[in-house]
Amino acid sequence: MHKTILAVSVAALALTACGKSGPPPKRQPGSWSQTFEVKRVEGANADQNKAALDQLFGVMNATTVCVTPEWAAKEDPTANLEKMGGGGGTCTFDKKSVAGGVLDVAGTCKDATGKTAKITASGTLGATDQDMDMTVEAYDNFGAKQGLMEMRIHSVRRGECTAKDKVPGMTGM
16 A cells, blocks of 8 residues: 555645646746645554655655756646556546646546555645645555545745755656
8 A cells, every 4th residue: 555655645746736727837937845744544554654654755845846947848737647647557537627726636546456546636726836635545456445645735936946956857856
């Protein structure tokens, strides 16, 4: 379950770039910080999984990212939704709306081994501030629920890029 939740959590970053109706607006270039908060984890080894996620997200919360103009221009949040299955998996969506700066997504991703994750995400999105709540329910190959994770991701543009910011494409990003 930990690997499924971790993969979907990282993919959630792609969701936070979505925006208003029509083509989603690009994020404003600059220094961005994010806060990942794991609200609830259920399932086998829930305490260990939550501790591992808290540790991972603690590192990510302490990191600022420089969204360069080139990176912002290349972002394609709609395509990122389609790629959430990753690793040979696929995702289908019952809801996939970014109209009016409001994110409303519900879908199911299936990995190459047949495990599934039901994902819902909602939030408010803008060029300088993005706030999203996400729920991931993990199921085994037979459809038995293996776990659940609820989290919040809040990203904010802090100003111009600084020398301390991570730059996309660098090792470790």
